[in-house]
Amino acid sequence: VSTQSTWGIKFFFKMQVAASYAIVYAASVLGIIWAIINYLRIAKINVRGGLANQDFETQQPVGNMNLLEEIGGYIATGAKAFLFQEYAYIAPFVILMFIVICLVAEKELGYFYTAIAFLLGAITSCVCGWIGMQIAVFSNYRTTYKAQFSLSEAFKVAYQAGCVMGFSLVSISLIVLLTLVIIYKEVYNYNHPDVDKNYFWESIAGYGLGGSTIALFGRVGGGIFTKAADVGADLVGKLEQDLPEDSPKNPATIADNVGDNVGDIAGMGADLFGSFAEATCAALVVGASFDQFMVEKHTILYPLVLSAFGILASLVTSIFATDVMNVNENIQIERTLKYQLIISSVILTPLHYLVANMMLPDTFKLPEQHGIKENGKDIYAFYCAASGLWAGFIIGWFTEYYTSHSYNPVREVARSCETGAATNIIYGLALGYLSTIIPVICIAICAYISHKLLGMFGIAIAALGMLSNLSIGLAIDSYGPISDNAGGIAEMSDLGEEVRSRTDALDAAGNTTAAIGKGFAIGSAALVSLSLYGAYITRASTSNFKHSISDSSVTSPLVFSGLLIGAMLPYAFSAMTMKSVGQAAKQMVEEVRHQIRTNPGIITGETTPDYERCVRISTEASLKEMFAPGALVILTPLALGSIFGPKMIAGLLPGALVSGVQMAISASNTGGAWDNAKKFIESGQLIVAGVQKKKGSEEHRAAVIGDTVGDPLKDTSGPSLNILIKLSAILSLVFAKLFGQTGWLVCPLNEGIPGECPQ
Numbered sequence: 107v108s109t110q111s112t113w114g115i116k117f118f119f120k121m122q123v124a125a126s127y128a129i130v131y132a133a134s135v136l137g138i139i140w141a142i143i144n145y146l147r148i149a150k151i152n153v154r155g156g157l158a159n160q161d162f163e164t165q166q167p168v169g170n171m172n173l174l175e176e177i178g179g180y181i182a183t184g185a186k187a188f189l190f191q192e193y194a195y196i197a198p199f200v201i202l203m204f205i206v207i208c209l210v211a212e213k214e215l216g217y218f219y220t221a222i223a224f225l226l227g228a229i230t231s232c233v234c235g236w237i238g239m240q241i242a243v244f245s246n247y248r249t250t251y252k253a254q255f256s257l258s259e260a261f262k263v264a265y266q267a268g269c270v271m272g273f274s275l276v277s278i279s280l281i282v283l284l285t286l287v288i289i290y291k292e293v294y295n296y297n298h299p300d301v302d303k304n305y306f307w308e309s310i311a312g313y314g315l316g317g318s319t320i321a322l323f324g325r326v327g328g329g330i331f332t333k334a335a336d337v338g339a340d341l342v343g344k345l346e347q348d349l350p351e352d353s354p355k356n357p358a359t360i361a362d363n364v365g366d367n368v369g370d371i372a373g374m375g376a377d378l379f380g381s382f383a384e385a386t387c388a389a390l391v392v393g394a395s396f397d398q399f400m401v402e403k404h405t406i407l408y409p410l411v412l413s414a415f416g417i418l419a420s421l422v423t424s425i426f427a428t429d430v431m432n433v434n435e436n437i438q439i440e441r442t443l444k445y446q447l448i449i450s451s452v453i454l455t456p457l458h459y460l461v462a463n464m465m466l467p468d469t470f471k472l473p474e475q476h477g478i479k480e481n482g483k484d485i486y487a488f489y490c491a492a493s494g495l496w497a498g499f500i501i502g503w504f505t506e507y508y509t510s511h512s513y514n515p516v517r518e519v520a521r522s523c524e525t526g527a528a529t530n531i532i533y534g535l536a537l538g539y540l541s542t543i544i545p546v547i548c549i550a551i552c553a554y555i556s557h558k559l560l561g562m563f564g565i566a567i568a569a570l571g572m573l574s575n576l577s578i579g580l581a582i583d584s585y586g587p588i589s590d591n592a593g594g595i596a597e598m599s600d601l602g603e604e605v606r607s608r609t610d611a612l613d614a615a616g617n618t619t620a621a622i623g624k625g626f627a628i629g630s631a632a633l634v635s636l637s638l639y640g641a642y643i644t645r646a647s648t649s650n651f652k653h654s655i656s657d658s659s660v661t662s663p664l665v666f667s668g669l670l671i672g673a674m675l676p677y678a679f680s681a682m683t684m685k686s687v688g689q690a691a692k693q694m695v696e697e698v699r700h701q702i703r704t705n706p707g708i709i710t711g712e713t714t715p716d717y718e719r720c721v722r723i724s725t726e727a728s729l730k731e732m733f734a735p736g737a738l739v740i741l742t743p744l745a746l747g748s749i750f751g752p753k754m755i756a757g758l759l760p761g762a763l764v765s766g767v768q769m770a771i772s773a774s775n776t777g778g779a780w781d782n783a784k785k786f787i788e789s790g791q792l793i794v795a796g797v798q799k800k801k802g803s804e805e806h807r808a809a810v811i812g813d814t815v816g817d818p819l820k821d822t823s824g825p826s827l828n829i830l831i832k833l834s835a836i837l838s839l840v841f842a843k844l845f846g847q848t849g850w851l852v853c854p855l856n857e858g859i860p861g862e863c864p865q
Contacts, residue, residue, distance in 0.1 A: 108255065126465070129779055133414035134526035137277030137577065139751050140421050144273075144428070146242065151248045151263065173599040177360075181591065184364035184721045185239050188331060188728075189372055193232055195729050196323050200228050203319065206256050206788025207312065210844045213302070214226040215840065219294070219309035219754030220840060221735055223286060227316025227383055229273025230282050234275040234379045235324055235372035238584060241270045242371040246363075246591035253592060253608045254601065260608055261433040261442075264588045264616075265581060269424050271375060272580030273417065278411055279379055282552060283313055283386060287410075300397035307394035308407075308645065308839070314384035316838050318833040321373075322739060325829055326683060327732035328373030329822030331724045333687045336821075337693025338720070340814045343566040347702065347709065352594035357701045360723045362592045369821060370587035377829060378580055378623075381630050384574055384832050386413060389566035390636040391839070396563070398470040402803055408465040410569055412491060414529055415457045418572035423450040424645070439615040440510060441547060441583050444503075447622075450575035451499045454491055458571065462488040472561055486559040487851035494571030494633065497552040498626050501545045505625035508541040509778035511620040515540075520783040520792050521810065527811040530783070534812055537572035538776030538819075542768050545625060548769070549632050556633075569633035583623030586616025611785030612787045621778035624825050628770045631828035632763060636837035639759045642842055651846025658756040670748065672761020672834075675742060676769045679830055680823040683737040687818035690727030695721055716791035743838050755838045763831050770827035777820025784809035 107616050153174055207221040245267035252261035287310065290296070294306055307380045335358050343349040343356035352359050384658070389409035399405045423446055431442050466484040507513050511520065515537050522533040552572075556564035573579075593609035646655045660666055697720055707713030786792060792799045799805040 107863075116388070116632060123404045123407065126179060126404050127288065130280060130407070131206035133417045134277040134281045134642065136421060136597065137273040137417040140424070141273040141277070144269045145401050145839055146471050147187055147266055148245050148248055148263055148270075148819075151251060152601045153248060153251045164322060165796060174251060174595060176246045176415045177598050178243065181246065181363045181367065181595075182243035184360060185243055185367040185372075187234060187648070188364065188368050188721075188725050189239055190599050191725060192323065192327050192368075192489060195705065196320065197553075198464055199820075200225065200316075200319070200398035201282045205477060206723070207840065209431060211840050212343050213305050213843075219290060220312040221486035223310055223312030224316040224840075226282060226286060227313035228320050229316075230279055230313075231317040231320035231324070231376045234278060235320070235376045236445050237274050237278075238271040239367050239372040241267050242367045242588050242591070246588050247595050249588060249592035249612075250595040250601070250605070253596060253605045256434070257439075257611065258433045259437070260592065261439060261612060262428055264585045264592065264612060264821050265427050266768075267588050268581035268584035269577075271371070271426065271584040272577040272745060273424075274423070275375055275379055275580060276413070276417055276577045278319075279382055279845070280410065280417070282789075283383065284410055286313060287308065291446075303381065303395050307390050311387040311391055311641075311836060311839055314380065314387040315833075315836045316385040318380035318829055318836060319740075321376040322826070322829045322833055323732050324330040324373040324376035325369075326735050327820070328365070328369030329546060329683065329818070329826060330686050330690055330730035330731050332362070332369035332820050333367045333459075333817045334690030334694050334725045334727055335720065336817050337687065337814050338687065338698055339689035340810055341691075341695050342702070344619040344810050346699075348802060350801065352597035354598040356718060357698045357708065358720045359594065359598065359715035361720040363591050364721055365724065366587040366590050370590075371584055374583060374623070374825070375580070377825060378515065378576060378583075378627055380829065380832060381627055381634060382576055385566065385569040385573055385630060385634045385834050386410065387568055387836070388527075388634055388641060389563065391641045392561075392563045392566050392637060392644075395473045397468060397473075398467060403469075406485070408461070409567070409600060411465055412458070412461050412567070412570055412574060415461050417577055419453040419457055420450055420575050420577035422453060423575070424581060426797065428430065436611040439611060440506070440618060442511060443585070443615060443619050445504055445584055446578050447499055447575070450578045454495055454574050458491040458495065458574070459485075459488045462491065468501045469795035472563075482563075484561050484563065485678070490556040490560055490564040490567040491571030491574065493552045493555050494568030494630075495546040495574055498572035498629055500548050501625045501629045502622040504541070505622045506543045508537060508775050509621040511614065511782040513790070516779050516782050517786060518618060519779050520786045520805075520811070521790075523783070523787065523805040523812070526804075527808040530780070530781070530808050530812040534776050534780045534783070534816065535698055537779050541775040542771045545629060545771050546767065549629055553633060553636060562637050562644075565640070569630050569637060569755075573695055574628045574631065579623055579626050582619040586613070586620040589613045589616040610785065610789070614782060614789075617778055617781050617785070620776055621820070624774040624820075625771070626824065628767060628774070628828045631770075631831045634768045635763045635831045635835040636760065638839055639763070642759065642835065642839045643756060645839060645842040646756070646846055651843070653751040653753075653754070653846050653849040653852050654713060654754050656754055657676070658753065660757070662757075664753040667748075668754040668757025669761040670757075671742075671746070672758035675738070675758075675762045675820060675834075676766040676830060678734055679738055679827065680692040680769060680773070682738065683823045684818045686713040686727075686731035686735070688729065689821050690724065693723050693727060713800070719852050735826070739833055740837065743834050747838065747841065747845035748848045749851050750855070751852040752842060752845040753852075755845060759835050759838060762834050766827045766831045770824050772829075773819040773824030773827070775817075777816030780809070780812040780816035781820070784813045
């Protein structure tokens with residue numbers, strides 16, 4: 107029995123579960139209100155009727171402000187059309203998965219708990235992606251409009267739009283998950299003494315599975331769309347025709363800007379929703395194995411309350427960027443965004459202690475399967491959450507160091523362009539490989555501390571700690587594509603060099619923040635996957651299964667074989683996604699060349715390119731190509747588990763985790779570094795033998811080639827790998843019963859080995 111704290115607030119929470127419900131709902135509602143407030147601030151910007159940009163000497167309008175809404179409308183129409191088609195393509199697959207879960211993953215035929223949770227997670231993921239896309243296309247041209255007046259005003263619009271995305275996504279997902287838990291408790295008759303409470307919480311894991319399934323197709327499909335358009339626009343527009351970036355004379359420029367919204371906004375939102383849902387579900391599933399958590403019923407809600415306090419801390423933090431700090435110079439952009447991570451981490455650290463003290467017993471016994479003999483303590487949970495939080499901060503800081511042109515690594519890549527594209531690519535790859543060292547060490551230390559203290563539950567809490575400022579992480583991540591779109595709209599509207607320089611500065615910082623966001627996603631994916639792996643091993647070890655796991659050591663032939671196959675999966679997946687981008691980009695290049703060749707008036711500005719045709723090519727190619735990589739991720743564990751049993755999966759999951767984390771970090775940082783090396787040259791900061799190298803120079807051409815190679819790495823393959831890691835793990839957990847009851851080749855492969863095959 108735990109020793110009760112004398113704190114009145116702790117006693118209050120111990121008295122009733124309703125208090126935990128109240129704080130989660132209250133924090134989530136406040137998050138939604140804050141998102142609405144930021145939306146209304148953006149909506150007040152009146153773009154119509156104003157030619158605000160004037161030459162200071164002649165006082166004459168520069169550019170065509172009337173084009174702003176028109177171009178923004180093109181981008182919005184293309185993004186909405188693609189997302190609608192993508193969801194329509196995914197819907198039959200979701201229905202099929204729902205049926206499969208009902209038939210083989212539920213406790214008994216006729217149960218629908220896991221399947222309904224899966225469906226709800228998928229729907230919530232779609233809603234979150236749609237909200238993100240809507241606010242992005244609503245705010246991109248307003249950011250351009252404000253860039254005419256000042257850098258500070260443009261920054262605020264882009265960041266406020268990011269806040270709408272961040273706070274609405276986290277708040278909605280938390281409300282839906284808690285509501286699901288409450289309804290299921292009533293329907294399942296949770297408080298009855300004979301109810302299987304472990305199955306109850308395992309069925310909730312379907313919510314995370316649904317979110318990650320949508321995230322996989324969203325990331326892959328959106329990534330193929332955006333990079334096909336981007337590569338096509340760069341290869342023909344920049345290298346062959348010497349057109350500036352986002353030139354209205356480039357037929358692929360609208361498709362490129364549409365891609366920023368469907369890939370880097372909707373896809374990224376679905377991805378991080380999946381991370382959040384899976385981290386929470388992992389903590390709930392593992393926590394359900396604690397007998398004391400089942401007696402003191404409020405304690406199992408600790409992960410939800412932890413996330414609720416994260417919303418509150420993030421809300422306070424975001425006010426500093428939108429209402430306190432001023433961004434009047436380029437150098438202040440990255441600094442302000444970095445302060446967002448620092449401030450949120452500092453505020454959250456004592457809050458993590460408060461939540462652990464409120465929600466958990468002073469001491470509690472850990473289940474035997476966690477391999478820890480000592481009792482757990484509430485302070486240990488604080489250590490786990492804090493280690494995840496600060497590990498995420500360190501990962502973000504080092505990601506910035508390796509991807510921002512404010513620091514030497516990216517400048518070194520830019521200087522390598524003096525000798526051509528080949529050395530640029532060599533330096534960029536080397537940078538990506540080096541950039542894995544510190545993040546991997548941070549993840550390893552965090553995992554060790556957390557497992558040492560609280561076993562797999564500690565690792566799940568560390569993952570939630572890393573994601574506790576997810577609202578801020580999403581805000582700074584969404585800010586980047588919105589700023590990128592703003593720059594494209596400024597170029598197409600011909601608003602002048604001053605406006606474009608401001609949007610370029612915002613975009614350069616956005617590339618770095620996007621890389622930071624990917625670092626958080628990858629780090630949390632590693633911890634989430636590890637905690638889900640622990641839950642899978644516990645589930646697959648049950649004596650009720652025909653083939654249960656008694657030994658998951660690497661010396662087991664099946665485990666080792668699975669380890670090798672799992673380590674191969676990220677390479678196969680990356681090959682498929684990169685080849686898909688290449689094939690789609692090839693079609694785009696041919697289309698852009700065809701339009702320019704058959705209609706010379708495009709280059710002279712006399713004729714408008716057929717933007718819609720390029721958008722259609724990217725849409726068709728991405729929808730066609732996204733299913734093969736998705737099938738690889740989903741079918742591999744299902745097939746191997748059904749044929750070779752749960753032991754094969756016990757090797758597959760850590761193999762994919764260890765290999766995928768390294769590849770994801772390297773790919774994302776390599777691509778981000780190449781992109782910002784290009785922007786470093788475009789800003790005129792590269793000096794060779796006293797000569798300033800800018801757009802149009804040979805060094806710039808070499809940088810564009812590196813950036814083009816890096817596009818599918820940083821925006822398609824890299825960010826999709828963390829979904830592979832998570833989805834494989836949660837899929838295996840949900841279908842552990844299937845693997846334990848089938849395993850058709852387990853007995854033939856283990857004939858004569860004691861304990862491996864039931865008699």
